[in-house]
Amino acid sequence: MITIRNVTRRFGDFVAVNDVSLEVKAGEFITLLGPSGCGKTTLLRMLSGFESPDSGEIWIEGRDVTRLAPYRRNVNQVFQSYALFPHMTVRENIAFGLRMQKVPADEMRRRVAEAMDLVALGGYEDRLPHQLSGGQRQRVALARAIVPRPAVLLLDEPLSALDAKLRHQMQVELKRLQKRLGMTFVFVTHDQEEALTMSDRIAVFNRGRLEQLGPATEIYHRPGTAFVADFLGDANLLEAEWLAAEGDNVRVRLRGGLEIAVARAAWPGAATRAVVSVRPEKVCIAREPVAGAENGFQATITEEIFQGALDRLVVRTDAGTTFSVVVANESAMMEAFHEGERVWCGLHIDDLVVVPAA
Amino acid sequence: MQALPSVNLENPHARRARAGAWLLIAPLVIWLGLFVVAPLGILVAYSLASTGELGQVEFALNFDNYVRVFDPIYLKIFGRSIAYAALTTVLCLVIGYPVAWYIARQRPVVRNRLLLLVMIPFWTSFLIRTYAWIAILRSEGLLNATLSASGAIPAIFPEPLALLYTPTAVVIGLVYAYLPFMILPIYGSAEKLDHALVEAAHDLGAGPLRVFREVIIPLTRPGIAAGMLLVFVPAIGMFAITDLMGGARVSMIGNVIHNQFTKALNYPFGAALGVVFTLLFVLSYALLQWRGRRRDRG
Numbered sequence: 001m002i003t004i005r006n007v008t009r010r011f012g013d014f015v016a017v018n019d020v021s022l023e024v025k026a027g028e029f030i031t032l033l034g035p036s037g038c039g040k041t042t043l044l045r046m047l048s049g050f051e052s053p054d055s056g057e058i059w060i061e062g063r064d065v066t067r068l069a070p071y072r073r074n075v076n077q078v079f080q081s082y083a084l085f086p087h088m089t090v091r092e093n094i095a096f097g098l099r100m101q102k103v104p105a106d107e108m109r110r111r112v113a114e115a116m117d118l119v120a121l122g123g124y125e126d127r128l129p130h131q132l133s134g135g136q137r138q139r140v141a142l143a144r145a146i147v148p149r150p151a152v153l154l155l156d157e158p159l160s161a162l163d164a165k166l167r168h169q170m171q172v173e174l175k176r177l178q179k180r181l182g183m184t185f186v187f188v189t190h191d192q193e194e195a196l197t198m199s200d201r202i203a204v205f206n207r208g209r210l211e212q213l214g215p216a217t218e219i220y221h222r223p224g225t226a227f228v229a230d231f232l233g234d235a236n237l238l239e240a241e242w243l244a245a246e247g248d249n250v251r252v253r254l255r256g257g258l259e260i261a262v263a264r265a266a267w268p269g270a271a272t273r274a275v276v277s278v279r280p281e282k283v284c285i286a287r288e289p290v291a292g293a294e295n296g297f298q299a300t301i302t303e304e305i306f307q308g309a310l311d312r313l314v315v316r317t318d319a320g321t322t323f324s325v326v327v328a329n330e331s332a333m334m335e336a337f338h339e340g341e342r343v344w345c346g347l348h349i350d351d352l353v354v355v356p357a358a
Numbered sequence: 359m360q361a362l363p364s365v366n367l368e369n370p371h372a373r374r375a376r377a378g379a380w381l382l383i384a385p386l387v388i389w390l391g392l393f394v395v396a397p398l399g400i401l402v403a404y405s406l407a408s409t410g411e412l413g414q415v416e417f418a419l420n421f422d423n424y425v426r427v428f429d430p431i432y433l434k435i436f437g438r439s440i441a442y443a444a445l446t447t448v449l450c451l452v453i454g455y456p457v458a459w460y461i462a463r464q465r466p467v468v469r470n471r472l473l474l475l476v477m478i479p480f481w482t483s484f485l486i487r488t489y490a491w492i493a494i495l496r497s498e499g500l501l502n503a504t505l506s507a508s509g510a511i512p513a514i515f516p517e518p519l520a521l522l523y524t525p526t527a528v529v530i531g532l533v534y535a536y537l538p539f540m541i542l543p544i545y546g547s548a549e550k551l552d553h554a555l556v557e558a559a560h561d562l563g564a565g566p567l568r569v570f571r572e573v574i575i576p577l578t579r580p581g582i583a584a585g586m587l588l589v590f591v592p593a594i595g596m597f598a599i600t601d602l603m604g605g606a607r608v609s610m611i612g613n614v615i616h617n618q619f620t621k622a623l624n625y626p627f628g629a630a631l632g633v634v635f636t637l638l639f640v641l642s643y644a645l646l647q648w649r650g651r652r653r654d655r656g
Contacts (some may be wrong), residue, residue: 050557070560083558087576096572100563148562 001026001045001184009042017053018208024152025341029178029185031195034205035231040188041156043205047186048077048154055219059307061151062215071100076145077154080161083135084129091125091139092115097148115143118177135166142174153178155187159194170199192232196220204228226355229277236278236323239357242267249294249349252276256321260295260347266354273357280326282351285313285337290346297345299323304339313337315345368541398636404629413626423630432614432631436638439611442525443594446532447540450589451582453533454540458581459574461541462548464583470545473545476538484535488602495521523605536592540585547581548574583646591639610633 002024009017017039024030032040045051046058048068059065065073076097084093092113098108116122119139129137145153155174159167175198178185180184189195195202195216202219204211204227212224223229226237240252240262249261253303255278268274284290302322303314312327323345327337337343405424407417461472479487494500502518505511511518521527540572551574559569575582597612604610611631620629 048557048561050560069565070557071563071565075561077558077561079554079558081552081554083552083554085555085558085573096559096564097562100568144562 001028001061002186003057003059004043004047005059007043007046007053007058009039009046009053011049014317015208015285017046019207020208020210021056022210022213023182024186026184027182029175029187029198029200031187031189031199031202032203032205033189033192033231034211035190035197037207038205039208040190041123042204044077044154044156044186044188047152048075049073059324074094074151075154076148076150076152077156078141078145080157082129082141082158084137084140084144085128089126089128090121090132092252093140094130094144094147096144101148106202111147115147118146119143134161135170138162138170140202142177146177150183152184152186155185157189158187159189160191167194173197183214196232202232204231221353223277223353223355226275226277226358229353229355234280234324234326236280236283238276238278238321240274240276242272242274254321256317256323257319258297258317259319260297260352261349262352262354263349266325266338266352268354271356274354275357277353277355278323278347279351280312280324282347283323283325284346284348285315285325285327286344286346292348293346294349295352299343299345301337301339301341301343304337311336315343317345362435401629401632401636404625405633407626407629409624409626413623423627424634425563426627427630427634432611435609435611435614439594442529442532442610443590445529446536446593447586447590449533449536450540451586454471454537454585455544455582458541458544459548462545462551463553469549473542476541479538485598485602487534488531488599491527491534491603492522495527495530497522522603523608525604525608528600528604528608528610531603532593532596535596536589539588539592543584543588544578544581546584547578551577586648587643590642594638595635 002022004020004022004024007017007020010013020039020043030189032043034040042051047060049068049072049334052067056066057064058167060073085096088096090136091112094112095108099110100129103111116125119142121136121139121143124132124140129140132140138161141158159170159174162170168188171194174185174187178198187194187198194326201215201217203213204219206225206227212228214221214222219228220232223232223235229235230237238254238256240254243251243259245251245264246261248264250264250267251259252260252274253259260276262276284293289296297317297319299315299317301313302316305312309329311327311329313327314322316322327346329336379552402415404415406419406421407415407422408422410416412620427533457476461476464472496502496521497518499522501521502511505515506518553579555573556569558609559573564572594610595612595615597610597616600610601612601616615628615631615635618624618631622628
């Protein structure tokens with residue numbers, strides 16, 4: 001559906017997008033994720049045609065669109081600010097694309113009505129954008145962009161202006177809508193939760209480069225770099241030093257001094273140093289040695305933060321390495337761990353991700 | 359809890375508040391009375407008077423002056439004034455719109471510099487600038503000198519361009535004088551226009567012309583309307599430019615009124631022309647407002 005080949009875009013000395021290649025399949029929900037300034041928006045704007053690459057090619061539906069004007073592309077965008085035409089009613093806004101395509105009046109009426117139903121905006125046809133709430137404007141922007149039936153729908157942080165509750169609701173609705181239409185969605189966000197909730201695949205960007213591409217679960221459980229591990233969810237990123245090979249495992253010393261075993265296969269080549277990433281929820285905590293965990297050690301709880309459904313603990317091992325740990329809070333009160341307590345920690349080898357040292 | 363503030367005038371608080379309100383609007387009322395109502399009253403009074411044998415003004419209620427205003431000679435001049443002012447307005451719009459749009463799309467630093475350039479002519483007296491145009495347009499002036507030096511005079515034009523003291527010169531002078539009044543309000547509207555709207559329209563398949571017609575023009579319409587009013591209204595009454603650049607040959611309504619007061623010394627007739635002229639503005643302004651409101655209602 002979309003092929004991005006070695007695309008680079010510079011603004012003066014700043015390389016916004018650096019040699020990015022990416023394939024998007026038809027009907028896929030792909031998210032371009034990264035911090036601000038990572039190049040995700042610039043890449044999106046090159047898909048919509050508002051920016052042109054300095055080098056590289058972009059193909060959409062088997063057609064080279066690298067230098068094609070935005071209004072000649074079969075691609076529509078939902079803008080971050082919605083960009084609804086303030087002088088047109090909801091109906092006129094939604095019909096705009098169809099009018100440009102010179103769709104016959106009765107078909108236009110039918111398709112606009114359909115789109116309004118799809119985003120649950122019935123009854124608001126004659127309102128002007130300034131008479132709508134933020135969530136309603138968002139729906140109008142969405143309806144306006146899907147009604148011309150583009151090959152690809154581009155969404156530029158469309159949920160960032162909504163409050164948390166509405167945002168969650170829209171995430172679910174967007175995903176449902178995308179499945180129902182079978183349309184290819186390219187979604188740009190800096191919000192990892194949004195990315196994890198909706199995407200079939202996530203492309204993580206950092207400083208203009210595509211850092212990692214894969215399904216949400218893979219990106220989360222098998223981050224390829226320290227940046228990805230840190231950006232998606234929480235991670236204890238601990239520098240590790242190779243001590244010795246032990247069969248299929250490697251004995252490493254973590255920052256602080258704790259020695260653990262990691263899978264030999266996970267270790268990056270012949271490096272002597274790497275970074276071990278441990279998700280806080282993967283650290284098992286118990287009052288006795290954790291059964292089945294390849295790595296077991298004793299530690300002291302130095303901090304306890306109550307977070308509603310979760311309890312966040314900071315533990316310090318006897319060797320001097322500190323971990324952030326998250327435990328579900330549903331267990332009975334008497335089971336709860338408290339500051340100053342001595343506990344046993346367990347780490348499964350499968351939960352340990354090793355990424356190259358920065 | 360005290361009782362609600364009473365509207366009873368006997369209440370000293372209410373009375374003081376009313377007095378305060380009057381005091382606050384007093385400057386405005388005095389201003390309007392002295393400089394709007396009184397002059398208009400004098401104008402209307404004069405317009406209904408007649409001129410005696412010695413040229414003295416004799417106050418009496420008669421409408422002869424108004425009848426004379428509708429003499430074909432003056433109607434023709436009114437018509438010509440409207441036509442010139444309209445042409446000036448259109449030319450200012452055609453020249454000023456792209457300029458305003460271009461300025462509005464620049465970075466803030468560049469934008470402010472360009473705006474300064476638009477306003478620099480105001481630092482010099484209007485008359486001096488008009489004389490400068492005379493120096494340019496004269497048959498031995500700058501324009502013709504440049505043209506003949508470039509060899510264009512014998513090649514393209516058979517003889518030096520006789521521009522000065524023609525309607526063309528008048529329109530050039532008017533466009534030059536009023537262009538900033540078109541650029542500034544349009545700039546004001548264009549600068550506020552969110553560029554994402556232009557992108558959204560492109561994104562939905564609108565080419566440059568469609569975007570201009572469907573999005574840019576409607577959203578800068580307040581600036582366009584203000585600019586047109588600011589150019590048309592003063593241009594129609596302008597007499598200095600027509601005098602200097604049109605010679606005696608191109609007279610507009612401003613010149614006729616000017617002459618009634620300064621040369622013919624027929625104050626009543628000049629006043630009548632002035633009243634009709636003012637009514638013309640009120641009418642065109644009301645029309646503009648009415649159309650604008652109708653559009654807003656959809």
